[in-house]
Amino acid sequence: MNSKVKLIISGSLASCLVLAMAGCGGSTKADDKVIQFWDPYPQYSDGDAWDTYVKSCAPEGYTIKRQGMPQNDVLNNLTTSVKEDNAPDVVLLDNPFMPTAVDAGLITDIKAAGVDTSGFDENIEGPGIVDGVQYGLAFGSNALGLYYNPQILEKAGVDPSSITDWDSLNTAIKQVVDSGAKGITFSGITGEEGVFQFLPWFWGAGAKLDKPDSQSAQEAQQLVSNWVKQGWAPKSVATDNQSAAWDLFLTGEYGFAENGSWQAASAKEKGYKVIPIPAKNGGVAPVPTGGELATLPLHKTKQETKVKAAAQVITCMTSDKNLAKTNETLGYLAAKKSIRDSQAKDNEQWMPWIDSVESAQGRTTDVGLEYEQISATLSKNLQTALNS
Structure with a gap:
């Protein structure tokens, strides 16, 4: 949850340089089969449950290189990488960042890329929809x-x-x-x-x-x-x-x-x-919807095959088959009622949170x-x- 919407662009280049050895940029001809995946969970290192799970969603013939970093660094480094046409392939953005990212032209229409967005809760998905276009898919919410x-x-x-x-x-x-x-x-x-x-x-x-x-x-x-x-x-x-x-x-x-x-x-x-x-x-x-949305960053140089593969990663993580695991690994409740009810049935600790999640509001949805x-x-x- 939980981070500033205001961009702190100064220092982005320095942050990107620090992360360069860890894959700050996106794909090049040398790694067309590597999907660069950024998220705001630096607490999960290589080999942790979340890291292992993300990498298990690599489409056939691809591998996923995951990089966790602080919330503000995700947005700042994404701004720099898109400008340099070296963006990652999948980015999880904190939900209040969505209007800023869309306005800056950093992310693209995920439905057009083939991501199935049907059946998800409108209140949780609200921040990902800007001017009627869905730029991000929330897999779940904290509360x-x-x-x-x-x-x-x-x-x-x-x-x-x-x-x-x-x-x-x-x-x-x-x-x-x-x-x-x-x-x-x-x-x-x-x-x-x-x-x-x-x-x-x-x-x-x-x-x-x-x-x-x-x-x-x-x-x-x-x-x-x-x-x-x-x-x-x-x-x-x-x-x-x-x-x-x-x-x-x-x-x-x-x-x-x-x-x-x-x-x-x-x-x-x-x-x-x-x-x-x-x-x-x-x-x-x-309560405000908490959590992140899966997005597909803009690549000025068209990479249709790579974008399709990146969309498959998001689909893997948000499918009915895997949605509960995605949320349980992070400690979230799913953005689909049927999956959320299943989580609560399997783990009673989620029962008191159902009403709060279902009545939650997006901070940027209306404004x-x-x-x-x-x-x-x-x-x-x-x-x-x-x-x-």
Whole structure:
């Protein structure tokens, strides 16, 4: 999840030089049978489960050379490589980057290349469709939820099923703090990562992205600001990223934590549970769709055979046969209901996430390129609220 939409082009050339030995560029005559595959998962090295799985999707006669790198580096290096007509063949882009990549002419129509996009959830696929053309295919999504520590809640006399809106959530946090424990952790760090965690409260208040300074938006800011002012949340939320916020929760001192489905496995090990984030007046608050989209970068020098092979890689990873494995390997929920339901049936840890994923909203789906400025405004307002 989770990264800035704004391009940081300065340094792209340097990044590409650093990656040159690892295949920063795309195919040349010398490696026509090598598919260059970029993703934003540098934590997975050569031989890891994800790396091995990706390479297993190489079409007959081809091999896949995978390169993982940080989110911003993916977009920056892609910009440089397309300009030099040396782009990779398949790139997984964080979903808020899609309008920027399309506007810059970095990626192409995947349906025209032969990728089957039928049957996927509209809400998850939204960021990949720009002006009616599908430039990326989301294989799945991660999501945000409200984790809780059952032992702390039991001691505080809090029934998690009673948390259905903001009032009942505030009451529960107060009971937890009054019992001697700490309240809630979340990430409010400057930039897209903090905005990502703020959006469920923003949307849950009824706010709209095209009106980031609305009264509803201010109510969401006040909610999280009050948590800090009352000592229910640590002051560090203004600088904590999602990993730091989770580390605080793992201490066992806090009753609640807003965090992602990618933490489900570690939460299970600690005995923590999760409920959907409540909207202000009840119901499940929309969360932003998390995750990446598979794209086909632009090659100025036509490579029809290579593009067809690259499309086959995406098809392999998103077929009904393999979609569950693609998502399970990354800790995501599939972007197809039938596969998602099968995941939940096979692994009960996914059950609490179904509603959140199915009600999730794309950050750029309705506002496109404008999201970059909207996100910056939301981040600025959030920082002001948390530090006031």
